[in-house]
Amino acid sequence: MNIVVMGLGYVGLVTAACLAELGHDVTGIDIDSNRIHLLKEGQMPIYEPGLRELVSKNNIEGRLNFSNSLDENLDKALLIFLAVGTPSDDNGTPDLSAVYKSIDSLIPFIKSHKVFVVKSTVPIGTNAEIKKYLTKKLKTDFDIVSNPEFLKEGTAVQDFMKPDRIVIGTDNIKVSEIMKELYIHLTRNGHPILVMDPVSAETVKYASNLMLALKVSFINEIAMICDVIGADIRRVREGIISDPRIGAQFLYPSIGYGGSCLPKDVQAVNHLCKEKSINALIPRAVLESNDRQSNWFISKISSWFDKEDIKNKTIAIWGTSFKAGTDDVRESPALRVIEGLLKLNVKLRLYDPIALKNTKKCFADSKFANNIYYATSEMDSVKGTNALIVCTEWLQFRNPNFERLASELKDKVIFDGRNLYDPEKLKLFGLSHVGIGIPVSKVKQNSELRAQS
Ligand SMILES: NC(=O)c1ccc[n+]([C@@H]2O[C@H](COP(=O)([O-])OP(=O)(O)OC[C@H]3O[C@@H](n4cnc5c(N)ncnc54)[C@H](O)[C@@H]3O)[C@@H](O)[C@H]2O)c1
Numbered sequence: 137m138n139i140v141v142m143g144l145g146y147v148g149l150v151t152a153a154c155l156a157e158l159g160h161d162v163t164g165i166d167i168d169s170n171r172i173h174l175l176k177e178g179q180m181p182i183y184e185p186g187l188r189e190l191v192s193k194n195n196i197e198g199r200l201n202f203s204n205s206l207d208e209n210l211d212k213a214l215l216i217f218l219a220v221g222t223p224s225d226d227n228g229t230p231d232l233s234a235v236y237k238s239i240d241s242l243i244p245f246i247k248s249h250k251v252f253v254v255k256s257t258v259p260i261g262t263n264a265e266i267k268k269y270l271t272k273k274l275k276t277d278f279d280i281v282s283n284p285e286f287l288k289e290g291t292a293v294q295d296f297m298k299p300d301r302i303v304i305g306t307d308n309i310k311v312s313e314i315m316k317e318l319y320i321h322l323t324r325n326g327h328p329i330l331v332m333d334p335v336s337a338e339t340v341k342y343a344s345n346l347m348l349a350l351k352v353s354f355i356n357e358i359a360m361i362c363d364v365i366g367a368d369i370r371r372v373r374e375g376i377i378s379d380p381r382i383g384a385q386f387l388y389p390s391i392g393y394g395g396s397c398l399p400k401d402v403q404a405v406n407h408l409c410k411e412k413s414i415n416a417l418i419p420r421a422v423l424e425s426n427d428r429q430s431n432w433f434i435s436k437i438s439s440w441f442d443k444e445d446i447k448n449k450t451i452a453i454w455g456t457s458f459k460a461g462t463d464d465v466r467e468s469p470a471l472r473v474i475e476g477l478l479k480l481n482v483k484l485r486l487y488d489p490i491a492l493k494n495t496k497k498c499f500a501d502s503k504f505a506n507n508i509y510y511a512t513s514e515m516d517s518v519k520g521t522n523a524l525i526v527c528t529e530w531l532q533f534r535n536p537n538f539e540r541l542a543s544e545l546k547d548k549v550i551f552d553g554r555n556l557y558d559p560e561k562l563k564l565f566g567l568s569h570v571g572i573g574i575p576v577s578k579v580k581q582n583s584e585l586r587a588q589s
């Protein structure tokens with residue numbers, strides 16, 4: 137098939153590359169000319185494992201091309217994927233301006249029947265709104281299909297190629313057959329293609345993300361309870377997840393969820409409920425719980441030090457991306473921790489294997505920019521610091537050289553926002569440990585022991 141993909145971000149670029157890999161002729165369009173320039177040069181505008189190889193192979197073999205403008209060639213395409221961003225505004229309302237702008241840019245070039253595939257996550261009812269909009273603006277026949285995306289950053293290529301399910305929202309049998317033909321090769325593992333009405337398809341996406349956010353917030357609240365009553369979340373979690381009705385996925389205590397999807401999608405459901413006077417309690421509670429989580433962690437850090445003392449501290453932070461495996465720092469809980477500590481006048485030395493470039497952009501205009509040092513490695517970041525905070529669960533942070541850490545960290549403490557370390561092991565190196573829902577392990581330092589005796 138001949139396919140156009142509008143928007144070449146985490147979803148659009150992966151979609152374009154994977155569809156080309158399946159043998160289709162794909163043109164990827166983005167308004168960001170720098171992004172197109174990079175792609176034409178064979179460079180990746182985003183980090184996603186396996187994507188560079190896929191893009192380069194399909195580009196060389198002629199199935200994948202990029203452009204920042206549309207032309208008459210657009211009319212060769214049957215399917216037009218809309219994969220532009222849909223961020224939420226300050227009130228939690230999804231901003232659909234990029235969706236409509238991308239549609240407007242297409243209209244002058246459409247001369248024959250097209251199927252618009254809405255991949256972007258859009259508020260419930262948007263497919264119907266777009267249909268009305270296109271009916272007014274287009275002179276040709278068209279169809280529209282909701283096709284929400286469930287890939288995860290960090291494993292996006294693999295998720296696209298081996299989806300758990302493919303959701304197709306349309307009332308038109310002919311369109312569902314076209315979409316089934318497009319995706320049939322991805323479902324050999326037996327996972328289903330689910331065809332439903334467009335409103336239900338839109339709702340599946342929001343309900344799934346609300347459930348995932350709820351799981352994160354649930355385990356974080358249990359961890360908070362453990363912290364106060366002296367239980368150990370690691371043991372409690374083992375006990376919970378052995379129940380097959382509950383399972384283990386997404387039940388990891390942390391400093392909260394982040395990224396470009398869960399925060400805005402939970403906000404969108406909450407906004408919808410307010411707008412339609414639906415008295416749903418969960419979206420609101422999840423939002424509140426997640427907002428509180430990073431503040432709770434910051435208060436654990438600040439209460440470790442004497443109140444005035446924290447101002448004079450220099451602290452290393454490992455991990456700024458919202459999770460391991462991605463360079464995406466949008467709504468990253470690590471950034472909330474960084475902001476909170478900067479406000480307390482703490483000096484920070486940040487390290488992340490992939491996301492520092494994006495992190496720098498976030499703090500370029502901060503009045504505390506001079507209090508941040510961007511380190512070149514884990515060990516560079518801890519030089520001359522008082523403590524270490526782990527915010528992201530990158531694999532390479534799991535087995536650090538504790539002996540070196542113990543000699544670098546003046547206050548001999550690690551604040552472990554992902555529960556990566558065993559406090560008992562840290563104790564052997566004279567390091568204290570403060571985790572999420574794990575009893576605090578405080579190792580008495582020589583100065584304290586001398587003072588006692
Ligand atoms: N990132 C994820 O993990 C993920 C997963 C599932 C669904 N989604 C949804 O997919 C959509 C895209 O998300 P993303 O993370 O890929 O966004 P993104 O911000 O990474 O990429 C969006 C791209 O669209 C381009 N763009 C904006 N306006 C355009 C226009 N008028 N014409 C052409 N290109 C335009 C931007 O320049 C950008 O490159 C969102 O609705 C998001 O909620 C994202």
